[in-house]
Amino acid sequence: MPTTDVTVRTLDGLHLAGTLVTPEQPATLAVLLVHGGGVTREEGGFFARLADGLAEAGVASLRFDLRGHGQSEGRQEEITLSAILNDIRVMLAYVREATGATEVTLLGASFGGGICAYYAAQRPDELSRLVLFNPQLDYKKRTIDSRPYWENDYLQDEAAQQLAAEGYIQFTPTLRHGRPIFNEVFWLRPHEALGDVAAPTLIVHGTGDTLVPFESSKSAVSRFRASCQLVAIEGAQHGFAVHDDPQYLDPQSQEWQASVIRSVAEWLTEE
Numbered sequence: 001m002p003t004t005d006v007t008v009r010t011l012d013g014l015h016l017a018g019t020l021v022t023p024e025q026p027a028t029l030a031v032l033l034v035h036g037g038g039v040t041r042e043e044g045g046f047f048a049r050l051a052d053g054l055a056e057a058g059v060a061s062l063r064f065d066l067r068g069h070g071q072s073e074g075r076q077e078e079i080t081l082s083a084i085l086n087d088i089r090v091m092l093a094y095v096r097e098a099t100g101a102t103e104v105t106l107l108g109a110s111f112g113g114g115i116c117a118y119y120a121a122q123r124p125d126e127l128s129r130l131v132l133f134n135p136q137l138d139y140k141k142r143t144i145d146s147r148p149y150w151e152n153d154y155l156q157d158e159a160a161q162q163l164a165a166e167g168y169i170q171f172t173p174t175l176r177h178g179r180p181i182f183n184e185v186f187w188l189r190p191h192e193a194l195g196d197v198a199a200p201t202l203i204v205h206g207t208g209d210t211l212v213p214f215e216s217s218k219s220a221v222s223r224f225r226a227s228c229q230l231v232a233i234e235g236a237q238h239g240f241a242v243h244d245d246p247q248y249l250d251p252q253s254q255e256w257q258a259s260v261i262r263s264v265a266e267w268l269t270e271e
Contacts, residue, residue: 001055008064008094011086017041017071018064018091020098021051025058029268030101031131032091033063034084036110036239038175040070043109044248046239046257053261057269062095066112077168077178081139081188084115085122092126103128105199105268110212110238111136114190117197121190124198130226131264132203134212134238137191137220142212143177144185155182194223201228202267204260206236208243231263 004020019041031054035043041063042048051061067074067087088106096104106127108116113135120130136142144150149159149169163169168176201224205217214232221228233256237243240260241253248254 001052003051006062006094006098008090010067010083010090012083014067014073016064016067016073016087016091018062018094019048019051020060020062020095021055022060022099023055023058027058027060027099027101029058029103029105029128030060030062030095030099031105031107031268032088032095033061034088034106034108034112034116035063035066035069036112036136037066038069038111038172041065042070044239044246046248047109049257050261050264053265054268057265059265059268060095060099060101062091062098064091075178076176078180079178080180080184081115081118082184084112085119088116088119089123105129105131107131107133107264108135109133113137114139117201118188118190118193120199120201121193121196124196127199129268130197130199130201131267132201132217133240133260134205134209135203135217135220136212137194137216138189139185140189143171143182153186191220191223194220195225197224197226200226202231202264203228204231204233204240204263206233206238206240206256208235209238210243211238229267231260233260 002022006018065072068076106116113132114137149156168178171177203217207214236256240256242250
């Protein structure tokens, strides 16, 4: 499959690294892939295989490193959801121009899922479809409410001192959160905007997910005004894998992911 490394300038002047994959024949369909927090555009190799599977089905794709991730510029502790929304905007424009596709789908995984749903709700005319992989739809619940160093919406003193001294709190081993996003998640709430999504939506979620519970996707389906289909991957952990398999080397992980790739390719290309 023709594969090209690209660099795209953001509205505020950063440069984001991406990979464009196109089918052998000109594509009328394209997908923008948005990865999760603290990883890269490869998603441990899953997004590369997804891009190949889509190209075989005649669908172009662009995957990119979020600002502050992978080969893209920017500092993780300065990330905001609003900045990612603007980055999605420029990436969608880029993939349209680069491929000539007339129908563009937005696909977000985990941390990237909620912000993709929010984008679809805010700019319904731009997208033909929406795909969400184990999406984090309630950022405040994940970022504030589930953390012991926040109490009744207030950051506790020890963590506040660390934030003041370091400029960030280490949220996961590979993800730093700074003051901007901690304030933003109180107000930017994708789970409350799902009724404004006009694009037909496919949600794929593992029932064994301990990071983003399957129930969160199950309960979200009824909030969509557009048609919304939920595909459950029985027993799969976050990322459609067995537990503790970040490189997706286990045959079961690879089997689950292959079935997800087939499901997405079929759903995108059906009439």
